[in-house]
Amino acid sequence: MTELTELSAVEIAERVASRDVSAVEVAHAHLDRIAELNPALNAFLHVDTDGALAQARRVDAGEVEGALAGVPLALKDVIVTKGVPTTAGSKILEGWVPPYDATIVERMRDAGIVVLGKTNMDEFAMGSSTEHSAFGPSHNPWDLDRTPGGSGGGSSAAVAGNLAPLGIGTDTGGSIRQPGAVTGTVGVKPTYGGVSRYGLIAFSSSLDQAGPCARTVLDAALLHEVIGGHDARDSTSIDQPVPPVVAAARSGDVSGLRVGVVREFGGEGYQPGVTARFTEAVELLTSLGADVVEVSCPHFDYALPAYYLIAPSEASSNLARYDAMRYGLRVGDDGEASAEEVMAITRAAGFGPEVKRRIILGTYALSAGYYDAYYGQAQKVRTLITRDFEAAWQSVDVLVSPTTPTTAFKLGERLDDPLAMYLADLCTIPSNLYGGPAASVPCGLSDDGLPVGLQVMAPVMADDRLYSVMAAVERAKPWSQPTTPR
Numbered sequence: 001m002t003e004l005t006e007l008s009a010v011e012i013a014e015r016v017a018s019r020d021v022s023a024v025e026v027a028h029a030h031l032d033r034i035a036e037l038n039p040a041l042n043a044f045l046h047v048d049t050d051g052a053l054a055q056a057r058r059v060d061a062g063e064v065e066g067a068l069a070g071v072p073l074a075l076k077d078v079i080v081t082k083g084v085p086t087t088a089g090s091k092i093l094e095g096w097v098p099p100y101d102a103t104i105v106e107r108m109r110d111a112g113i114v115v116l117g118k119t120n121m122d123e124f125a126m127g128s129s130t131e132h133s134a135f136g137p138s139h140n141p142w143d144l145d146r147t148p149g150g151s152g153g154g155s156s157a158a159v160a161g162n163l164a165p166l167g168i169g170t171d172t173g174g175s176i177r178q179p180g181a182v183t184g185t186v187g188v189k190p191t192y193g194g195v196s197r198y199g200l201i202a203f204s205s206s207l208d209q210a211g212p213c214a215r216t217v218l219d220a221a222l223l224h225e226v227i228g229g230h231d232a233r234d235s236t237s238i239d240q241p242v243p244p245v246v247a248a249a250r251s252g253d254v255s256g257l258r259v260g261v262v263r264e265f266g267g268e269g270y271q272p273g274v275t276a277r278f279t280e281a282v283e284l285l286t287s288l289g290a291d292v293v294e295v296s297c298p299h300f301d302y303a304l305p306a307y308y309l310i311a312p313s314e315a316s317s318n319l320a321r322y323d324a325m326r327y328g329l330r331v332g333d334d335g336e337a338s339a340e341e342v343m344a345i346t347r348a349a350g351f352g353p354e355v356k357r358r359i360i361l362g363t364y365a366l367s368a369g370y371y372d373a374y375y376g377q378a379q380k381v382r383t384l385i386t387r388d389f390e391a392a393w394q395s396v397d398v399l400v401s402p403t404t405p406t407t408a409f410k411l412g413e414r415l416d417d418p419l420a421m422y423l424a425d426l427c428t429i430p431s432n433l434y435g436g437p438a439a440s441v442p443c444g445l446s447d448d449g450l451p452v453g454l455q456v457m458a459p460v461m462a463d464d465r466l467y468s469v470m471a472a473v474e475r476a477k478p479w480s481q482p483t484t485p486r
């Protein structure tokens with residue numbers, strides 16, 4: 001018999017609905033697997049056993065229902081949860097227990113999803129490997145010496161390692177898609193404004209977007225539908241229905257779809273095995289009736305530098321709230337120190353090196369004398385990138401590229417070289433700057449035996465197109481995870 005932890009979300013929900021298995025049994029199976037494997041993976045920072053079992057009992061009692069009722073989920077620790085510790089991977093929030101739930105948490109609870117706990121991440125979602133977490137890195141189930149990607153590597157490691165069939169990540173520059181690619185899982189960044197940011201701890205507010213992680217395309221679509229849609233508590237939320245993502249995931253029809261291959265994302269610097277799998281995926285789409293052409297997006301080459309001005313600038317402002325007066329950590333308050341001294345001592349002790357680097361960079365880029373030269377220029381580049389996308393949509397329906405230039409790198413390999421770390425997000429950042437949806441779907445293994453992701457990008461609010469392409473690829477390239485981490 002297949003282990004409960006190997007089932008997809010859809011299969012679990014069906015078995016729970018037909019009372020073949022109880023939601024409590026499903027939760028226990030996953031909690032046991034977490035107990036067994038989390039010491040090696042460090043995917044979860046906090047396991048909410050009581051909360052998960054209480055929710056599972058509600059499902060079994062028929063108090064909540066829905067297409068994903070009884071399905072366990074791993075929640076990135078940047079999403080606030082009432083009564084459950086939330087750290088954003090930082091010492092500065094250690095011990096903080098939020099007094100409210102994020103909108104997406106409320107929606108998942110009302111849909112009967114069982115949140116197992118909070119997953120590891122780079123501090124304040126700044127990173128591409130989880131090595132900037134204050135609580136140690138997560139490990140990739142495909143190879144424990146390698147990163148599961150970042151910043152949302154904890155959720156992706158949990159999903160890839162069968163600790164949970166579903167996860168939530170957040171994507172500011174690639175943090176759902178890049179971990180998805182390097183762990184062989186599906187990761188979707190919905191349209192900016194398509195999923196509420198209320199209760200998402202802010203890194204870069206004009207870029208941050210929460211979205212689904214899963215082992216199958218249909219599972220991701222079902223979760224997308226639960227968390228998506230308008231929220232009056234988020235001023236940037238789009239007041240339109242969720243695009244028909246579930247129907248697209250079920251159909252997987254790409255005949256007649258116009259697919260653009262981004263010319264700028266390939267060639268030198270891309271691992272040969274990544275390029276080979278990407279090329280095969282494109283050939284596959286052609287064989288399924290898609291109309292494939294090459295498209296040039298000349299400003300995509302400037303996305304990375306523009307992002308590393310805009311994101312740190314917004315972060316320097318957003319992170320000003322960690323002042324030792326309102327949240328979490330407070331050190332140096334000996335009764336003699338001034339408020340400013342306590343703030344400085346607390347921030348020095350509570351933030352890690354990458355967060356400090358970004359605050360310094362952002363503060364500099366926003367300072368009076370340099371604003372026009374750095375932040376202002378970066379915003380202009382952002383406009384040019386948006387225009388590249390809009391020009392592309394004149395001739396194609398979706399754009400595709402490799403999700404990442406390489407497969408999962410070794411832990412430690414890029415830690416002392418921030419620029420090498422930043423390169424992991426080369427291909428994912430343009431969609432964040434533009435605001436359109438983008439996703440990563442597994443498209444095979446590289447020569448090193450590690451997973452490769454195909455990235456799909458679509459126009460604003462055309463999220464369903466991502467799912468059509470991903471479902472087509474998934475169907476043609478049946479996929480399975482190693483059941484035991486190695």
Ligand code: GLN
Pocket residue numbers: 125126127128150151170171172173174175176203311422425
């Ligand atoms: N790796 C990128 C960064 O370090 C993106 C992070 C993210 O998407 N949260 O900023």
